[in-house]
Structure formats: structure tokens, C-alpha cells
Amino acid sequence: MNTPNHVAIIMDGNGRWAEQKGMPREFGHQHGVRSVKKIVEEANKFKVKYLTLFAFSVENWGRPSYEVETLMRLLVETLKDEFEDLINNNIKLNSIGDVKSLPNEVRYELGKIINNTKDNTGMTLTLALSYGGKQEIFKAVKEISEKVKNEIINLDNFDDSIINDHLYTKNLPDVDLLIRTSGEQRISNFLLWQIAYAELYFTETYWPDFSEEDFTDAIIEYQKRERRFGKTSKQL
Ligand code: FPP
Secondary structure (H helix, E strand, O other): OOOOEEEEOOOHHHHHHHHHHHOOOHHHHHHHHHHHHHHHHHHHHOOOOEEEEEEEEEHHOEEEEEHHHHHHHHHHHHHHHHHHHHHOOEEEEEOOOOOOHHHHHHHHHHHHHHOOOOOOOOOOEEEEEEHHHHHHHHHHHHHHHHHHHOOOHHHOOHHHHHHHHHHOOOOOOOOOOOOOOOOOOOOOOOOOOOOOOOEEOOOOOOOOOOOHHHHHHHHHHHHHHHOOOOOOOOOO
């Protein structure tokens, strides 16, 4: 069967999941980490080649400092705890976003594991951290403009690949399937350029409840879709 090559997920609903249980939002994020572990394993079993998770947006810095600190702490703990499993499963870790703005400890753990898994040949797991799609495009435009000004890039040879090469995702293919949990139906500044032809899948399930079966359902739904990329059915 046709498995999506690149799956991206907006892991939404941790806070509401916790609030429904009368618990603090941080409780939802802790349970969200469990779903991350399950879904990474499941995607790997499905032989998805690229899995990209929206773990922290540029806009998330505006949340109460206690919640931001909890998320950063969970990231460090998860990176430390999961390191062995990533290695054992031949998974390569990658990150996109403004990594410089992350606390030192997160950058350290992230950098260490990215380096130690760089020769792995299985699934590439990308964490979007301090990531914003508009900010990514803005950064690319600025870098390209500088290069045009300095005659490193010639406008006569300008094409898509030049833009791709200046995005955080320069080593990743476009997204095939974008999943968003929690019932919200929006993109929230995630991978704006890279989802141009992605199939979108929305589920009401909150991220901490998102199970292996839910992931399988999303893949099955993807397999039913006809991807025409602007062509007609007959032409495919
Ligand atoms: C959205 O739920 C989720 C986030 C902002 C953070 C996602 C983080 C994790 C799942 C845990 C850490 C990740 C890794 C990779 C270890 P929300 O808080 O916006 O929920 P709400 O919309 O119900 O308030």
C-alpha cells in the first residue's frame, strides 16, 4: 500500500485534555509526551521515511512562563530518555526552527542527539522547535536577497529549488500527509511552503489520546485520497 513518505503532525489539545480532567495543563503535556513516543514507534513501523512534529511554535513563547518552562523541561527529559530507543530503531533526529532561542540545556541535548544519530539510515524524526512558517519564509527571503545583492545568486537562474535550499527544511521532502488533532481545522503557521500539496487530516481526538489506531486511521484515509497535483484523474 501507498505509505506517505513525509507525515507532519500538529499535536494539539494537551491543555484541553487536562482541563477536562480537572488537571493543570502541564499534566496534558506530560501525557502528550507518551503519545509522541507511541506515534514515533508506529510511524517507524509503517516505514514512514520522515516524521515532523510541531513541538513548540514561535508563538508559544507567549504562554505563561511556567508552561513554557514545563515544555522545555519535558523536551530535555524526553530527549535524554529516548536516546537509546532512537539509536536502536535507526532513527535520525533533526530539528527545524529558531534553535538559538531555546534554553542552553535543550540546545545541548538536541545537538548531542542530532550528532549521535546523524549516520542512522531509518526514519528522520524532525522536531519543530521555536518554529514559525512565516518566519522561516522571511528568513529565506532575507538570505536570498543578500545573495542576489552580492551576486552569489543570479535572478536569471532563480527557481523553486533556491527557495527550498534556504528553508529550515532544505533536507526534507514536501509533506504528504498533515495531521492535526483536537478538532481545530487550521494550519497555525506550520510548514506553509512545504504543505502546498499535502493531504490534510483533522481528528477530534486530543493529542494525549491519539493512539496507534488513530494514526493507522489517518494513513488509511490518506491511501483513499487521489493526489492529482493539479492534473486530471485520467492523466494519472
Ligand atoms: C498543543 O496543545 C501542544 C503543544 C503546544 C506542545 C506539544 C508538546 C508535546 C506533545 C510535548 C513535548 C514534545 C516532545 C517532542 C517531547 P495545547 O497546549 O495548545 O492544547 P490546547 O489547545 O488544548 O490548549
